[in-house]
Every structure is written in structure tokens, then in C-alpha cells.
Amino acid sequence: AQRVTQPEKLLSVLKGAPVELKCNYSYSGSPELFWYVQYSRQRLQLLLRHISRESIKGFTADLNKGETSFHLKKPFAQEEDSAMYYCAPAEEVFGPGTRLSVLP
Template sequence: AQRVTQPEKLLSVFKGAPVELKCNYSYSGSPELFWYVQYSRQRLQLLLRHISRESIKGFTADLNKGETSFHLKKPFAQEEDSAMYYCALGDQFYFGTGTSLTVIP
């Protein structure tokens, strides 16, 4: 079955600390993976996609096919990073349940 798992519903870190939001997937074939972010009272928006290997707002994510993971990382968390983060698989057919990140000042 094709599935995205985000094991943490809630994650709190202190400002300036590293942050890692976990995403594991199950997919037959070559996966397309994305991270979306939803700030308070805003629309869901694309953060980054694995195919472009970019860094957006200091966040990076590496596709690890051996571990079937696509974890989102940032070395130094900022208060403005507090938001809901969703991992998505395929042509965005499958979304995880999301992780709510809170950065404590």
C-alpha cells in the first residue's frame, strides 16, 4: 500500500536548536516527495520537493530510499517556523497526518 507516515503529531524545540520533522513512506516505484507548510490562518503552501534538491527558508530534505524516508531538517529553528508541516507522496496523492511544530522563544 502507498502510504506516508509522520510519526510525531506535535514537536517543540527551542529557538536556535536544530529541528527534524520525520517522514517515512511506502511506495512502489520511484517516489516523488514534497513538504508543505501551513502557517496559522494561512493556506497550505509548498515548502520544497525532493527533485529540486533546494533549500527553502533554511530547510532541507534528503530522500533516503534505503530507509524510505524524507525527513525535513533545519539547523537553527526560528520562531516563525512554528506551523503545521505535511509530507506528501506521489503526484501529491498521499499526504501524511502532519506535524505541528512549535518553536519556543
């Protein structure tokens, strides 16, 4: 069974504070692991993928196979980071999303 949990529906942080959006998954195959983001009035778009080991807009995500987690982190949140974030352990499996609100 494929399941993705993002325990926080809403996460509010102050500008400049660190942020971590949690993602835990159970997936029967080899997870590909993506984070997608949807900014206000924009369409859903890829933020980053595990295979690329990249940092996009200051965000990174570390795979912890033992805990089956793929948390998204940024050391200093900016107001423009306010958006909905979706974890996806596979190309067609999405979590419920976390709304990040970065307060001035």
C-alpha cells in the same frame, strides 16, 4: 499500497535549536517527495520538493531510499517556523502532518 507516516504529531523545540521532522513512506511508484507547510491562518503551500534539491527558509530534506525516509531538517529553528508540516511522497498522497512549535 501508499502509506506515509509522520511519527510526531507535535514537535516542540527552542528557538535556535536544530529541528528534524520525520517522514517515512511506502509507495509503489517512483516517489516525487514534497514537503508542504501551513502557517497559521494561511493556506497549505509547497515548502520544498526533492527533485529541486533546494533549501527553502533554511530547510532541507534528504531522501534515504534504503530507509524510505524523507526527513525535513533545519539547523537553527526560528519562531516563524511554527506551523503544520506535511510530507507528501506523491502529488496526491499526504502524511498526517506534524505541528512544529518553536518556543522563544
